[in-house]
């Protein structure tokens with residue numbers, strides 16, 4: 001089998017076109033969706049992600065405000081800033097770019113953001129709502145993955161979904177969203193013994209470990225759906241995924257590429273959450 005490649009970049013573009021129309025109509029009603037991104041320090045990868053977010057906001061007409069602070073910023077200063085953003089009527093979404101410098105406790109920061117403005121979907125209240133199967137802000141990468149599967153009418157119900165990686169940002173929540181869609185979900189992680197026995201059995205395989213070519217065609221079942229969340233920089237400077245693309249493509253039914261796969265969907269779902277928040281604030 002040769003897999004169909006799911007280009008998240010194409011789906012992201014068409015969704016952003018739709019969002020642009022929706023934002024135009026909101027603006028005509030006097031509602032301007034606003035996202036504030038807080039970036040602490042000078043990590044080049046974070047700076048590049050944040051630039052991508054700004055560009056996407058500009059395209060759809062979401063008002064984006066970037067607050068850049070030095071890595072010497074204290075936890076107290078950041079908490080004061082969040083308190084101010086929480087009560088700012090023009091701010092519908094607050095995103096504090098992770099990772100944070102070591103002297104700042106990430107969990108304290110995540111919990112300080114108002115759940116009603118938590119467009120990342122990281123606040124425990126939003127995680128709880130998601131686990132309870134309620135509508136809320138879903139974490140952007142997992143939500144983007146589900147949206148990609150649905151865009152291809154890929155059946156999730158009753159399928160064996162295997163998640164490789166258990167981060168709070170991707171692995172854990174994508175498993176939960178797949179469970180909400182009635183998949184049978186298995187998590188694999190760094191302590192899993194004989195991982196191949198699980199991956200080879202997966203109908204839907206989500207790989208989010210951050211290691212280049214961690215899995216390849218021989219780990220994958222014929223006809224599987226393979227979603228590669230990894231973004232790894234190779235020695236030649238090019239980006240590559242957690243899955244060895246060519247060998248996996250030869251076995252899978254569907255596969256996402258890196259780049260142009262999951263990445264563009266993450267930002268698109270951030271826009272979705274920000275627009276949703278703006279609509280809610282003006283109900």
Ligand code: GUN
Nearest residue numbers: 095096097098099120140
């Ligand atoms: N760092 C890497 N991915 C993310 C994300 O989705 N949200 C935030 N806030 N930080 C990140």
